[in-house]
Amino acid sequence: MATQQTTTAGRVLVAPSVILLFAWMIVPLVMTLYFSSLRYSLLDPDSSGFVGLQNYTAFLTDPDFITSLLNTLILVASVLVISVCGGILVALLMDQPVFGQNVLRLMVIAPFFVMPTVSALVWKNLLMNPDSGLFAWIARSLGFSPIVWFTNYPMLSVIIVVSWEWLPFASLILLTALQSLDEEQKEASSLDGAGPISYFGYIVLPHIARAITVVILIETIFLLSVFAEIYVTTSGGPGVATTNIPFLVYKQALLNFDVGSASAGGIVAVVLANIVAIFLMRMVGRNLEG
Amino acid sequence: MGSIQLKSVKKSFGAINVINNVDLDIKNGEFAVFVGPSGCGKSTLLRLIAGLEDVTSGAVLIDGKDATNVGPSKRGLAMVFQSYALYPHMSVRGNIAFALKMAGEKAAAIDQKVRKAASTLNLTDYLDRKPRQLSGGQRQRVAIGRAIVREPKAFLFDEPLSNLDAALRVQMRVEIGELHNALATTMIYVTHDQVEAMTMADKIVVLDRGSVAQVGSPLDLYNRPNGLFVAGFIGSPTMNLIRGALAEKRGAATIGIRPEHADVSTTAGEWPATVRLAEHLGSDTFVHADADGIGALTLRLEGEAPLKPDQRIFVTPREANLHKFDKDGRRIN
């Protein structure tokens, strides 16, 4: 379909994006790698020198790192479970013929479009505040003492906020996948004697399995980088109870001004994300073939 | 003015050869038809002439000048696509005027030319409609109008009628033929329909898997096909081809006889046969028969022939119209 002229034009037209993206990706990454091999603190810029892998060993053996890694994994896993399971249920519900479906959809999807700083602060103050928050009022009305969310259950609180943000995404994707399910399959299966649970397990679930995988992979990529919600609610605390890898690196970089250590941490975060990315790209690649 | 030559043109996509060494000479004002089965390369050949694909080797000459490396926008040719490829966001007027706008013509001149093309094609009432508001036949005319208005050196048609229903196809065939008479511009027309080829062409180019099988006038190809491929492709219903003893008796590996060149009798003849089916069209009768020891034959009889299935008949080929082919499929006589 192409002639030499279109081929040449094609190369020229795509060049700016390739150059920009390449520079954007490689240059900072290489710099991070370089910095990670230095002992370099912005508070003490004169005493910088090559220290090889020392920053990595220091970073990885720091007990805060282990905690951050665990927190990262707990956060990602919990939000995945909640958003995917919840998403399936919500999608199933929305797939039914319901009166006012358009408005309902807007309501269910809305949280995804709320900026994370707003989500976090609204949850922390208006809902979860132990004195005047709505949940506190509900607890007292039922005879319980209100939960001090962010002090006593910081991780859980963050998980709740982030899950609320991502449940709509999962619901929307899974609903889209559900709606591509042929109505006739349901009729055929019911003629075959399948009840709703068998229908779900044998027909619905396999059909949306791919969408579930996509949701899991994409959410994981983004959940590994949760930052703003922690930044405005707990600042990683109490202690390091809600510090994840991104926040730990941020702390090292912009609060402790320890460039070397922060860079090492950054590379660790990149490695973690790459492992997930490989799986996601394989899935996307398979789809691009079509 | 609008002569087109292809010299040793080859086209391959990767390892696959789509066009093998094609030489063609189309004279100014000729109506040339590229015909052949699916995948024979006829559309590719047309696109090579248009400049939408590059040749792998060889040369494309337009009016004697080498246009091989010239882009499609500068070859001075106009193309009518199979899907019409109308600009959906422009009105009929905008579609027809687009090329003139690209050529930088003045608004007044454009307007006049568009009106003229529209009146030639009975589109004047539709000038302000968008393509999606038009019927298939009207869209077809807009596609043609878009081409006419540019006064190109040659028109290229890529299976323009295949998306139309049968009645419209016949009508448009006539209109395109009349257009050619009126404009006297070179036209290259690609189709898989050999009826279109036979009725419209000055010169037919039959393509077989990327190579030219035969070039000639419609009657040339009909009466003297140079091989089995062309013999079997041109003519509807297809020529009856017979191998074996009967062919060897006449000094050939295969003999061919067209359905209308055999006499059918219920009493006597050379090849006894049994009628399987008789199709009565009123003007003709098509008889499908199984000849003893030969195989299936199709015969055409003028007028109404009262033959029924399982009836015994005798078929005698007219020797003067017999075609003989050797074991490589090439014509002998």
Added chain:
Amino acid sequence: MAMKQSVGKRAGVTVLAWVVGFLIFFPILWTFLTSFKTELDAIAMPPKFLFFHWTLENYAEVQSRSNYLHFAFNSIALSIGANVIGLLISVPAAWSMAFAPGKRTKDLLMWMLSTKMMPAVGVLVPIYLLFRDLHLLDSLWGIGFVLMMLNLPLLIWMLYTYFKEIPVDILEAARMDGASLLSEILYVLTPMAIPGIASTMLIAIILSWNEAFWTLNLATSNAAPLTAFIASYSAPEGFFWAKLSSASTLAIAPILILGWFSQKQLVRGLTFGAVK
């Protein structure tokens, strides 16, 4: 649904669906309501749901005391600016991939998408130091550039999928009609792809508006958009819930409206086409 369902079952499902929807939407609704309360009403126990003194004082104050418009302007400038410039770079790239693909095009596309998966903290340090040395910290151009780079893969990907739906023979017809490449893109491709371009920009603007890593770390005051402005409420003085609510409502309202129109594009864009 072609199958019959009992009216009771349908009613039950409807009620359940609406309860779930309402619960999910509630925090947003609650914020909206609180924005019209006085600060005292906002912390009142038991909470006041609908019957309170409705006031616009928070909306007035959020502008007069904290200059809301400055941050809103930054959000608008960043979201639209970064993506418009991004569009100018992405349209040719998407044209190239859709209409002049090479052997490597698919790999190129995948690589571009993969750049979106790099965690921001991985490059926080060098970007921050680079910006500091180039005096780009807290500048709209600097942050705008970052936002554009974040969205470039998404823009190219989405435009690519929309361009692939355009029949190539219409572009070829334009070439036969004598159109140069620029004319082809300007007069034929773009008008035909307007819906796709609009959808792509919608998603891109939403994502940039809500971006809350680089905007928090690279901006302090001059270029700070609404994300950072809201973040300043994390360490407030005095009673602030009503003001937080009005600031939040103003910050999220435009995006909620845009988001409503962009559901389909969201699925297409963020799942990279893996879900149809």
